[in-house]
Amino acid sequence: MSERNDRNDPHDRNTPRLHVRPAAGQWCNDPNGPLFHDGRYHLFFQHNPARPVWGDIHWGHASSPDLMTWTDHGIALTPTPGSRDELGAWSGCAVVEDGVPTAVYTGMDRTDGIGSVMLARAADEAITTLKAEPEPVVPGPPPGLDLLAFRDPYLFSYEGQRWAVIGAGHRGAPGAGGRPDVLLYRVDSLTEWTYAGSLLDAAHPLAARHAAPADAWECPALLPTGDGRWILLLSLWAADITYSTTYLIGELAPSAAGLTFVPSSGGMLDHGRDLYAATALVEDDRTLLWGWSWESRTEEESVAAGWAGCLSHPREIGVHADGTVRLAPARELAGLRGAELTVGDALPAAYEIELDAVVGHPDSEVELRLGDTVALRLNPTRGLATLDRTNAAATSHHPLPRTARVTAVVPGGTRARLRVLVDGPLVEVFVDERAMLTEKVHPAPEGVIGVGVVRGAAEVRVSGWELG
Structure with a gap:
């Protein structure tokens, strides 16, 4: 669980208490720079310390010995007046260079989404403060490119050479939006970067199919799978x-x-x-993934609550034997399990439920109910998993108002498994380790655990635990 100096009531179901977020509340967005250093995991995040709305972006910091218990360390990186990050220390990654944890981040000193790449080195062993270098290592986009976005550096290694990707978008004709791109740099040292062209842009048919429409791709991250292939993460940004x-x-x-x-x-x-701007930590035997979970309530409601945004639980990302993506909760999270729960028990503030279903007839459907407000429906034959929040409709303002239901599709068959982790209003669902559904539900689900076969015939096994 999170060690905090603010709301840490184990019975509070309106605020996540197991997830990383600022201890002082206010605003949290993108996860940044996950590291494992001196026996602890370190996780940074975008943070406005003044209000629970976006703006005046700093880097917050939390650490953990085990991915379960997180200690908040306050602000690690503060924008410097008069410098290239005076308008915000935006997203990036972190590496350990010559034994010193170092943030590689976006400095903002303009308001058009074009940043520079900056470095900030740990000033102490606990990384309580990251001290920014005065000059950027990449002062802006390559000459000759007319961009509407240039930000979010991420470093990776390939065949012994270090590289970096940066999210970008090319300015289109008036009224036509932009064309997203991932720009590539060769990194010979942290202070020597050379532009190496485009890694991938939206002209590629598969990119156009799976990562469009968008004006820019934010927060690119390139992750090795261990079998020679790579996973490229792209966050879709359009019209701000x-x-x-x-x-x-x-x-x-x-x-x-x-x-x-x-x-x-x-x-x-x-x-x-409610998952965006995912970033990752590549370890020897796995890759850990975090994302930003924003709010499904209005800004006014977040201001009244005193906080907005948190990071997801750590997840493992890779590939299955058949080459499809694998997505699962970090294995350490099983250590949060406490008292067992069963069908009919009251929902605690934080809990995990596993549901295994084997269908006896095609098109059979099983339902897991989280109180009276959230239902998860599983159709193994069609490979459908649907989260229904009809009774807890989102109030957030967005150009695309939320529907009451959201559905994940996985390969069909005669059996399927749901693994559901809930922490206050944050619901994280994993389907056969092949798909995820993340939703913030305000007010948080309350009531009892319910399970039923709502169509056809199926054998259902349910296990549950209080988390903490």
Whole structure:
């Protein structure tokens, strides 16, 4: 659970208490720079310390020895007046260079979405403060490109060479929006960056199919799968609105300037509406993933509550033996399980439920009810998992008003499994380790656990635990 100096009531179901968010409340968005250093996981995040709305972006910081218990360390990186990050220390990654944890982030000193790449080095072993270098290592976009977005550096290594990707969007004709792109840099040292062209843009048919429409791709992250392929994460940004995050699976190939990404498949990273700007930590035997979970309530309601946004639980991302994406809760999260729950028990503030279904007739449907407001319906034959929040409709303002239901699609069969983790209003659903649905439900589900076969015939097994 989170160690906090504010709301840490184990009975509070209106505020996540197991997830990383600022201890002082206010605003939280993109996860940044996950690291494992000196026996602890470190996770940074975009944070406005003054109000629960976006603006005046700093980096907050939390750490954990085990991915379960998080300690908040307050603000790690503050914008410097008169510098290239005076309008915000925006998203990026982190590496350990010569033993020193170092943030590689977007400095903002203009209001048009065009940033610079900056470095900030840990000033102490606990990384309580990141001290920014005075000059950027990449002062802005390459000459000759007319961009409407240039931000969010992410570093990776390929065949012994370090590279970086940066999210971008090319300005289109008036009224035509933009054309998203992932720009590539060769990184010979943290202070020596060379532009190496485009890694992938929206002209590729698979990118156009799975990562469009968008004006820019934010928060690109390139992750090795261990079998020679790579997963490219892209967050879709259009007309100043954040929408959703997608993934592409493919291979890296040499190009005239550096590398190109050749996708072979792709899809939605999360089929819910409350996960964006995912980033990752690549370990020896797995890759950990975090995303930003925003609110499904209005800004006015967030201001009244005193907080907005948190990070997701850590998730593992990779590929199955058949080459499709694998998505699962981090294995350590099983350590949060406490008292067992069963059907008919009252929902605690934080809990986990596993449901296994084997159908006896085609098109049979099973339903897991979280109190009276959220229902999860599973149709193994068709490979459909639907989250229905009809009785807890979202109040958030958005160009696309939310529907009451959201559905994930996985390969069909005779059996299926749901793994559901709930922390206050945050509902995270995993379907056969092949799809995720993340939704913030305000007010948080309350009532009892209900399970039923609502159509056809099925054998259902349910296990549950209070988390904390």
